[in-house]
Amino acid sequence: MPGSHGEDPGDSPMAVFPLASGHAAAMPRLLDLDSRGELTTAHVRLVAQALGKAERTVWRWLAAAREDHRLARMESSHFTVTTEVRRLLALWGGNASRVHAELVQRAADDPDAPPHTYRARAP
Structure with a gap:
C-alpha cells in the first residue's frame, strides 16, 4: 500500500536536502555516533531518506569514511x-x-x- 512502511524498495525516495551539503553535514555526525557505539540503523535510514539515497549507499559511505578517513566523495x-x-x-x-x-x-x-x-x- 503506498505510503506505508512496506513500500516497494524499488521506489526512489525524494531528497529533502541537496546531496552534497546533506552528505557533508551528515557524515561527521554519523561517524561521531559510530565512534561512541551509538550509531543505529534508524540514524542511517533517516540520512538516506533525507538525501534521497538507499540505506545501503549510506552504509557504503560510512565504510569508506572509516577505511579511508575521508568524509567527501572522491571525484571521478x-x-x-x-x-x-x-x-x-x-x-x-x-x-x-x-x-x-x-x-x-x-x-x-x-x-x-x-x-x-x-x-x-x-x-
Whole structure:
C-alpha cells in the first residue's frame, strides 16, 4: 500500500536536502555516533531518506569514511575524447580496447608523462 512502511524498495525516495551539503553535514555526525557505539540503523535510514539515497549507499559511505578517513566523495576523473583519440578509433576500426592499449603503451614510453593512475580490476 503506498505510503506505508512496506513500500516497494524499488521506489526512489525524494531528497529533502541537496546531496552534497546533506552528505557533508551528515557524515561527521554519523561517524561521531559510530565512534561512541551509538550509531543505529534508524540514524542511517533517516540520512538516506533525507538525501534521497538507499540505506545501503549510506552504509557504503560510512565504510569508506572509516577505511579511508575521508568524509567527501572522491571525484571521478573523466575521460575526454580528443582529436587524437578519434583518430586512433578510426585507425583501429572502433576497437576501444586496442586504442586503450596503445595509449597505455605511449604513456609507458614517455619519460615525461605523469604516473599512470589506472588500476586494473581484479579478475
